[in-house]
Amino acid sequence: MTEHAPALEAKPESPAPAAALTLPLPAVPADSVRPEHAADDAGAEGSSHSARSRRHTSARRRKREDAVRQATREKPTATDSDAEASPDPELREPAQADDADGAPEISGRAPRSSPPATPPLAARASIRATIDVFGHPAPFPPDAPFDLILAEPAGGGTSPAYETGEWLPASLEALEGRLQAVGEGRVAIVVDGNPLEVGPGCALLSALGPAQVRLHATAGGLQRALGRIGFSPEDVTPLRIARLGQDGVLARLRRGRLYAIDPAPLSPQDMGRLLEEAGLHQARVWIASPSMDVPVTAMLAFELSDSALPFAADAFVVAYTVGADGRCREWPGIPATELPGALPEAARLLALAWLQPGSEECGWCIEGSRPALALDWARERPDAEVHCIGCDDDALSEAAARHQAGDGLRAVPGGSFHSLEGLPDPNVAFVRAGEEFTQQIRTAWSRLRPGGRMVAVAEDEGARLELMQFAHRTRPALWQDLSVANGDPEARSFCLAPASAVRLMGWTKPPRG
Incomplete structure (x- = not known):
């Protein structure tokens, strides 16, 4: 999505180490770069004094920075071919290569990589710096008292207006190491774009919290x-x-x-x-x-x-999106004729009405090899995590693509109640009677989270007997029998096939407390 400008090389007369680069841009008052300030407004005076001592200990600082630079040199960098192979230009890592003098070559605008949601727990605990994340071309405070400035190359390979700083590390792991070396100082991170959309700002905020990380939003490309x-x-x-x-x-x-x-x-x-x-x-x-x-x-x-x-x-x-022709379905209820052996639409719609699954909830759907209700569920809640117990992965992927279901479907082959052991506890559970029905419904109910909902369906006499035995031990909140008789659209008369009875029961787990 971004055009790459010609590569910018560090001038031979001003060599810079691989991890740090001096940017020849408008000067900033020297007293604004490393002030005597408290590490945090809520921190104790002892912490402030400790941070001040560390800043005045130049030998320790040089030792830490040398260690970080050495680690950066040893870490392999992405090549241009790797960057070209990435399917998403915004997710590619910057292409870096060391020239003969050891200075980095920065090729145009460095493509941004998406960091993990949260740093590892150990690194999170050891990062004590206060971090401000800015977006270029938003105004950067010229007199801001920062101990370290980490900048992502802006559109043409240049950096926002401040005198000295370092290039923003390409990976979150390298950034963590640099932030740990700062101690309790104050750090500015400048990314090319809106920090809510690009760069490591959201990941750092999620891991460290708003007391340590402040995002200064700008107008992004969208x-x-x-x-x-x-x-x-x-x-x-x-x-x-x-x-x-x-x-x-x-x-x-x-x-x-x-x-x-x-x-x-x-x-x-x-x-x-x-x-x-x-x-x-x-x-x-x-x-x-x-x-x-x-x-x-x-x-x-x-x-x-x-x-x-x-x-x-x-x-x-x-x-x-106007002018639809009906293929973009707004309501659940995939026709049973498209899924041979599936539960009738009427039973699925009633079960979903009782379950009321949400997008943020985890669900179990025990239907065997024909997960019709799971497909209806995933069509209405594309972000929901739905585990389809007893379904083959390839068959589920094919059905999800054919019926435009969401990407939260997870196949759990086998169908045995033992396969439920490794799954996360559900907020919503649906059980269609089959083999091991009694064990499955007991396991689903025992694992159901507080406030969760469960619906079970029985279609033959043996399954109804097992369902009633469980209902006598754990009384349901809802139960209903449905009689479904399908018509034949190709028949000359309006005849109905013999009716089939479906029994549904619904439970709600008491909320904790």
Whole structure:
């Protein structure tokens, strides 16, 4: 999504070590770089005195910095070929190589890598610095009292306006080591873009908390692109192909919504075809780039699919999903004719109405090899984690792709109640009677979290007997018999097949306390 500028090399007359680089930019008053300040507003005076002593001990500081530089030299760096092989330009790590003089070569804008959600516990406990994360081109306080400034190369390979600093480490592990060496000082991290969207800011905030990490949000590329067509981030639902994949985006598309889709590493034309696949061929589409020099293009989704126009690499696809043809289903209830042997739609809809599963909840779905209710569940809650017990992984993946289900489905082959031991405790559980029904329903109920819901279904006399035995020991809150008789659309008369009875029972675990 980003054009790369020519490589910038450190000048021979001012060599710099691999981990630290002096940036020849406008000067900052010397007294603003390393002031005598408290480590934290809430810290004790002893901690402040300790931090001041460490800063005045130059020998210790040089020893720590030498150790960090040595570790950085020994760590292998990503090559240009590795960066090219990455499918997502925003997730590639910066390409670095040491020249003959040992100075780093910084090639254009360093692609950003997505750090893990939280650093390891040991590293988290040893990071005591106060961290401010800024985004370029937001104004950087020139007189801010920082002990260390870590900068990501901005768009053309230059850095924001301050005199001295170091390049931001490419990986979270290297960043942790550098932050540990600072002790209780104050650190500024500057990333190229909105720190809420790029860089390590969110990961550090999640691991260290707001007392240590402050994010200074700026207008990111999405916000600038939306501003060009009169929308704000609050008006849209953002979707990223690089994070969700095509199937994940397809599962989240609904009618009458406004989406902002980041198509990288695909093209806007691919997004037009994806909208058509969802039955949204009449969706209104804008292709907008954050750059004011690139014109905004408006068309319909089916026109975008066949468009030969060249679009900017950083363009976003903003789509208002109207004109659906019914393939983008808004309600649960996959026809039973599409899933032979599946539970009837009426029973599945009633079970989902009793379960009321949420996107943030973990679920067990024990249906055997035909997980029809799990597919309905994942279509309505694409982010939900649903474990399909007794289902083959390949069959589940094929069914999820065919019915545009979410990416939270997890296959658990086998189906034995012993296979439940390694699963996380569920908030929601659905059990369709089969082999080992009694053990499965007992295990599901015992593992169900406080406030969780469970629904069990029995379709034959033996299963109903087992269900009633469990119900006598643990009284259900809801129970109902359904009689389902299907018609034959190819028959000349309106005849119904013999009715089949389905018994459903529902339980709610008492909340803790």
